[in-house]
Amino acid sequence: MGQGYHQDSYYINTLPNTLIAAWVALTPATTENGCLWISDKSHVEPLYPHETNVATHENKKLGGVFSVRNSSRLDTGINELAQVGPRYEEVAGTAEPGDAFFFGGTILHRSHTNVSKDSRRRAFTSHYCDARSYVPWNAGEPFEGPCANGMHMLARGDSHLPFATPRFGMPVERNQRMFGSSLSMPMGQNGKMETTRKPVNEKDD
Numbered sequence: 001m002g003q004g005y006h007q008d009s010y011y012i013n014t015l016p017n018t019l020i021a022a023w024v025a026l027t028p029a030t031t032e033n034g035c036l037w038i039s040d041k042s043h044v045e046p047l048y049p050h051e052t053n054v055a056t057h058e059n060k061k062l063g064g065v066f067s068v069r070n071s072s073r074l075d076t077g078i079n080e081l082a083q084v085g086p087r088y089e090e091v092a093g094t095a096e097p098g099d100a101f102f103f104g105g106t107i108l109h110r111s112h113t114n115v116s117k118d119s120r121r122r123a124f125t126s127h128y129c130d131a132r133s134y135v136p137w138n139a140g141e142p143f144e145g146p147c148a149n150g151m152h153m154l155a156r157g158d159s160h161l162p163f164a165t166p167r168f169g170m171p172v173e174r175n176q177r178m179f180g181s182s183l184s185m186p187m188g189q190n191g192k193m194e195t196t197r198k199p200v201n202e203k204d205d
């Protein structure tokens with residue numbers, strides 16, 4: 001089906017904005033079957049906010065920044081990011097299974113409708129940000145609370161937000177030479193991730 005011009009940080013706010021996407025091809029992606037199109041060098045663009053979204057650093061007081069309607073819509077007649085997209089050369093992200101694209105949250109990108117006869121185009125996308133960014137994003141659902149950081153997975157590192165400790169995550173090993181201790185984050189009994197610091201020489205079981 002495709003997805004029109006958009007910036008991922010429009011949907012997933014992280015403050016400061018440290019969002020990065022990892023888009024992994026599961027099948028071949030071609031210009032025919034709807035590969036990603038990336039607006040080259042558009043990472044320099046500010047985030048064009050949704051008109052009701054105040055949780056961004058950018059706002060309409062900054063010159064050239066306007067709120068965007070119909071982001072992600074294929075129709076460039078109504079997708080207002082189409083006013084920005086053509087300033088940049090678009091690069092076709094053709095890919096083989098296993099190829100990955102990493103791109104920041106303000107880069108403009110889109111995909112077109114699959115017009116091939118019988119070729120499916122599948123991809124797996126995940127998004128990462130610095131654990132120290134404030135994340136109000138709750139998978140598109142309203143979230144009541146100070147922040148939704150705790151709803152997401154801590155893939156690596158540490159958080160300075162004690163009220164936002166992720167409920168699950170991956171074991172984390174810090175560089176012992178740099179920090180002099182190792183940090184592990186196993187699952188706690190209550191399903192919450194627990195942080196325990198261990199002395200340098202103490203080995204995991």
Ligand SMILES: O=C(O)CCC(=O)C(=O)O
Pocket residue numbers: 002003008021023034036109110111123125
């Ligand atoms: O794979 C696609 O068609 C679009 C995916 C995309 O733009 C995204 O995940 O932000």
